[in-house]
Amino acid sequence: GGIITQTPKFLIGQEGQKLTLKCQQNFNHDTMYWYRQDSGKGLRLIYYSITENDLQKGDLSEGYDASREKKSSFSLTVTSAQKNEMAVFLCASSPTGYNYAEQFFGPGTRLTVL
Amino acid sequence: GDSVTQTEGQVTVSESKSLIINCTYSATSIGYPNLFWYVRYPGEGLQLLLKVITAGQKGSSRGFEATYNKEATSFHLQKASVQESDSAVYYCALSRTGGYKVVFGSGTRLLVSP
Numbered sequence: 001g002g003i004i005t006q007t008p009k010f011l012i013g014q015e016g017q018k019l020t021l022k023c024q025q026n027f028n029h030d031t032m033y034w035y036r037q038d039s040g041k042g043l044r045l046i047y048y049s050i051t052e053n054d055l056q057k058g059d060l061s062e063g064y065d066a067s068r069e070k071k072s073s074f075s076l077t078v079t080s081a082q083k084n085e086m087a088v089f090l091c092a093s094s095p096t097g098y099n100y101a102e103q104f105f106g107p108g109t110r111l112t113v114l
Numbered sequence: 115g116d117s118v119t120q121t122e123g124q125v126t127v128s129e130s131k132s133l134i135i136n137c138t139y140s141a142t143s144i145g146y147p148n149l150f151w152y153v154r155y156p157g158e159g160l161q162l163l164l165k166v167i168t169a170g171q172k173g174s175s176r177g178f179e180a181t182y183n184k185e186a187t188s189f190h191l192q193k194a195s196v197q198e199s200d201s202a203v204y205y206c207a208l209s210r211t212g213g214y215k216v217v218f219g220s221g222t223r224l225l226v227s228p
Contacts, residue, residue: 004159031214040123042205042218050214058215090160096214102150103216105160 002027004106006091011111015083021076021109023091030096032074033103036060037088046089049074050096078111085113116141118206118219126225127196135191135222137180137206147208149182149189150216155202163191163204167211201226 005024013019025032031050035043045058047066055066065077074091088110092103117140127133141147151163151173164173169184180191189206206219 035218040220042118042220045215048214056214092160094214102162102165104162107159 002029002104004091004093004104006089006106006109008109009107011109013078013081013111013113015081015113017081017113019078019081019111021078021089021091021111023074023076023106024072025074025091025093025104025106026072027093027095027104028071029093029104030071031094032068033092033094034058034064034066034074034076035090035092037090037108039086043090046076081111081113083113085111087111116143116147116208116210116217118208118217120206120219120222122222123220124223124225126227128227129198130195133191133193133196133200133224135204135206135224137189137191137219139187139189139206139208141187141208143210145210146184147210149180150207150209151178151180151189151191152205152207152218153202154205154221160205196224196226198226198228200224 007022033048034046044060046060049068052071067075088108091106094103146169148167150165153163154160164175166173166182172181203221205221209216
């Protein structure tokens, strides 16, 4: 088994601030993902990475940067937080090419921008 | 692109009654997608409930089952007799074999009343 850890659990920022979310996994999975979930909506893919130092844009990458410097970690940066923004950011990982893209998720980081 | 539709935001069912949560998909690329149901129990992270990768097949887990109907492009989740512990948010999703992206529906919250 394994686990995905996301820090922080809650993140409060100011408008215009740069904010960084971190994710660690010990599954030894190759692929990692960042999703955004707004209240009552589905998950939207921001970035994913198929291996260390790889980055691929998802459907919602504008306004975000990502970094995958180690196989076990994947960071997401909100480049300029938007006022009144509220969302949950989910990190996930999956073994490449096996189990047909089954994903394992972290508990999430809840963002509030004042 | 591909999409997944869950029409019910919330479903309330009495304990021991049957359940169906609707899911339809639109797959614009050639070939049949892989289909999944994910679940988020209160206080826990999103996790895979069941998956079916072959059209016409049925998947099952924890008393839930779903049949991949390629003619109706549906993947409805059913359970014959629900329990209070089944109260959770259920997400239908699809992916492409060998691909990295998973497309999620908006989720259906199931409330099971005693």
